[in-house]
Amino acid sequence: MKTDSEQDRIYSDPREQVGEFVFDQQVARVFPDMIGRSVPGYDSVINLSSVLAAQYVQPASLCYDLGCSLGATSQAIQRGIRVPGCRIIAVDNSPAMLEQAVKRLPATTDATPIDFVCADIAQMEFKNASMVTLNFTLQFIPLEQRTALLQRIQAGLRPGGILILSEKIRFDDPVEEQLQIEMHHAFKRANGYNDLEISQKRSALENVLIPESLEQHQTRLKQAGFQRADLWFQCFNFVSLVARKG
Ligand code: GEK
Numbered sequence: 001m002k003t004d005s006e007q008d009r010i011y012s013d014p015r016e017q018v019g020e021f022v023f024d025q026q027v028a029r030v031f032p033d034m035i036g037r038s039v040p041g042y043d044s045v046i047n048l049s050s051v052l053a054a055q056y057v058q059p060a061s062l063c064y065d066l067g068c069s070l071g072a073t074s075q076a077i078q079r080g081i082r083v084p085g086c087r088i089i090a091v092d093n094s095p096a097m098l099e100q101a102v103k104r105l106p107a108t109t110d111a112t113p114i115d116f117v118c119a120d121i122a123q124m125e126f127k128n129a130s131m132v133t134l135n136f137t138l139q140f141i142p143l144e145q146r147t148a149l150l151q152r153i154q155a156g157l158r159p160g161g162i163l164i165l166s167e168k169i170r171f172d173d174p175v176e177e178q179l180q181i182e183m184h185h186a187f188k189r190a191n192g193y194n195d196l197e198i199s200q201k202r203s204a205l206e207n208v209l210i211p212e213s214l215e216q217h218q219t220r221l222k223q224a225g226f227q228r229a230d231l232w233f234q235c236f237n238f239v240s241l242v243a244r245k246g
Pocket of ligand 1: 023035046066067068069070071072073091092093094097119120121122134135136137140141
């Protein structure tokens with residue numbers, strides 16, 4: 001898989017102890033390569049976010065891209081928007097990621113503006129939104145904060161507005177869980193990661209990325225007040241849901 005960033009070799013040397021994964025400068029430098037080679041379906045989900053933006057973004061509304069990393073989803077939403085008077089609020093709590101995001105923003109004059117904001121999305125309020133994306137971000141939010149965050153997003157959406165929730169998931173059936181993990185690792189191997197890189201990265205993410213099942217996500221989205229929470233994309237153990245308000 002070709003990307004325009006440095007190649008991710010972060011976990012290629014053996015470590016005596018693998019520390020917790022953090023979104024620091026080292027990760028920000030290689031991020032497009034890392035996420036493209038690690039998340040099956042990433043490019044499809046990001047590119048299709050522009051189709052969903054074209055369909056659902058309402059005139060004079062806000063779009064929130066939560067956990068925006070280098071701004072790939074924000075740029076896709078910007079390409080998709082067909083209505084006037086909107087702004088995209090791209091939020092991340094990693095200064096290193098935002099620094100790279102700003103550098104990568106193409107200079108445009110007439111496109112919907114993108115505002116980059118450094119903040120913890122679990123502490124934010126949302127307003128006047130017609131599209132919110134959590135593309136592979138909720139999985140990094142502490143479990144006990146997830147429902148309140150989704151409730152605040154739901155409260156900030158206009159009727160007819162949507163939340164795109166993309167996540168790594170786990171499966172209740174242990175045989176399916178094993179199969180999906182095997183296929184995910186095969187995907188990473190096919191993209192050039194070796195077994196050491198795969199296992200050290202897995203240890204680093206152990207207590208940082210907490211996946212839940214599809215059912216847990218759908219139940220929580222309903223509890224948070226969304227009328228519907230429908231699966232629109234799956235590739236191995238990575239899914240994307242569209243949740244609608246009203
Ligand atoms: C993309 N959506 O390329 N508040 C704000 N940001 C956070 C928080 C938080 N509490 N916790 C984690 N992040 C992106 C990809 S990456 C997914 C999203 C991945 C940020 C974190 O700094 C990182 O940039 C992002 O969420 C997750 O479309 O690396 O697997």
